[in-house]
Amino acid sequence: MDRWIAPGRVNLIGEHTDYNDGFVLPIALSLGVVCAVEPRADRSVRVTSAQRPGEVVEVAVDDLAVQRDRVPGWARYPLGVVHEFVRGGHPVTGVTLAVDGAVPIGAGLSSSAALCCAVTVALRDLFAPALSQRALVEIARAAENGFAGVPTGVLDQSASILCTAGHALFLDVRAFLAVDGSEPVAAEQIPFDLRAAGLTLLVADTGHPHDLADGAYAERRAQCEAAAVALGVGALRDATRTDLARLADPLLRRRATHVVTENARVLAMVEQLRVGTDPKIVGGLLTASHRSLREDFEVSTPALELAVAAAMDGGAHGARMVGGGFGGSVLALVADDVTERVTTRILERFAAASLPTPRVFAVEPADGARRLG
Template identity: 55%
Template sequence: MNTGAEPAERPTSALESYREVYGTAPDGSWAAPGRVNIIGEHTDYNNGYVLPIALPHVATCAVGVTDADVVRVASLQKPGEVVSVELARLADNDVAGWARYLLGVVHEYRQRGHPIGGLDLLLDGAVPVGAGLSSSAAIECSIAVAARDLFGLKVSDDDLISIAVAAENDYVGAPTGRLDQSASMLCTAGCALFLDVGTGERAQVPFDLAAAGLALLVIDTNTPHRLVAGEYAQRRKQCEQAAAALGVASLREIADVAALEPLDGVLLQRARHVVSENARVLEVVDLLRSDQDPRTIGPNLTASHASLRDDFAVSTIQLDTAVETALEAGAFGARMVGGGFGGSAIALVDTDRTHATVDAVLRRFAAADFIAPRTFVAIPSAGARRLT
């Protein structure tokens, strides 16, 4: 098991490889983290509340400014592959896959009138892909910060988040909310980010589990999710339909599940998850701020999973198995994280029970003939930043 404390930044690797790929030295390197959401799932695109932490696992990008009217992108995870797109063709090209996330950020800058010129980019991604830990947002935010710094742009953190979200929504075609990019940009070490997506208000909430003898165990089920698929977009549309049926702009405006009585069927289920999840986020934040034992947030985590499984229908048998096994092994709370349809779960455990919990999950997965999961302990880490 990876404890999560090992350095996840690999700037030397990206810097050394940059010269091999492009024949010159870069102008610098930047990193942005993945995230794990303590609670607040599928609430961001409903203008609700979220509570993520940044992971030590980052996407690192070495970047150089060039005189050519071309963006070239390469990745240490795709050796020998260099994608080249003329600046004039950023809005109209058929590039797909990993490279599109990088190109989308450059395109969005230019769409907004920022003078972004030729760039050579080399990506080194250490955030597990498809694990529901926001590897795409880490990529987008690392490039967004690099472009800001290299071209001396007067853009705020909120602008950077907006650029990264637009790249993912409009350029890549994944209809996500603002949670992932906000976490990657705004999180600080040792804290969780309490974000009100509807108003933009945010606060850092101390999240020192180690001091309480606790660990937040991440269980990557090795069942990759794909948010560009139709199920995620369908959930978002159903939430919009529920809000319209209730006569509100978003489900954020509904504070009590009793107000959902006009709905029925699937729309009732989807709305009930969002409304109850917002309430759980607020309760968890209150518990953490009140200096109570962090173990007290556990029931809210477990309730969140039940809601995501039953009302929002985004869990999988592997995620359910990970959660159930962790609880049976003594976890104080556990739930799936991310958009669902695969990815990861988290479990709040006593530090001295971490290995026993991992062993129990490994045995259960093996008995069910599932692919072995990957596990690590999440350490609240810093947001996007320049490395060199």
């Protein structure tokens, strides 16, 4: 069986802005989901996962839509991709999928998007080689939105498919979605050379997983849409700081405040990275993003707060929670010579609080989804 890999991602900055038509700046991780694929001629789909030993899910290609509710949650992601290819009229005669993921599940590092993207690029190569990268992003997102039931934007799928090693991906989501062309002209690769700057990006997986399908993520998205309606704008990307005072509902004002200020932070980060990597500026933007996610968007948790505080006490230039929130991971920008100290501080704080030992590891910008060997 041939194999494909799609990476997880960490969003440098730009959280909860993608579904508000805003700006994002992710990097792809070296950790990914590998999908071994073999075409079949019997119009059936067979899916297994190394993380689910003994489980086999098999569904007829023509029955995917009606069988959706009978499929276990994890299998809805790869089956959703197959469903999107069939809906698009691509000649999928059947396929065997064997997936194996190294991206921590529920850590806010987009394990589900990596799974969808690995299957998407595999099916593209096997059944629809003319599909553009933008079409791949749309298929992977549609699978997660529709079949899996998670109302994500395009951040995760864009990062997993479009990112390149040594760069952060600056994506103008509105322009990306509006383009009537074969390739995503609204995506720009921004050089992000950590080694040259003597810096390390640490990820601390708190071990408190989140589940974006549990309703809290959808609730935040609905609140943002309500705020946009109240302001009379197409999306919160169009709102300004001056507009925020017109929101009478304090909850909607807080949600909108995060989106408006987070978009500004993305643009400031891109401007900085284009001229270099000043750790004080980059770190300050990370920390400001976390403060906004905690106070205005209210998606942080005690474990995330503990990890951020420990990283900063250990000497990090900046730190913030990453992903949708309600659990998951923290990202910290640290000088190379204090990496061990920051890691130790995080581990010690979690031990003192009698919390599960977090997994702390360094990440670098990696390449997006591709065929292996």
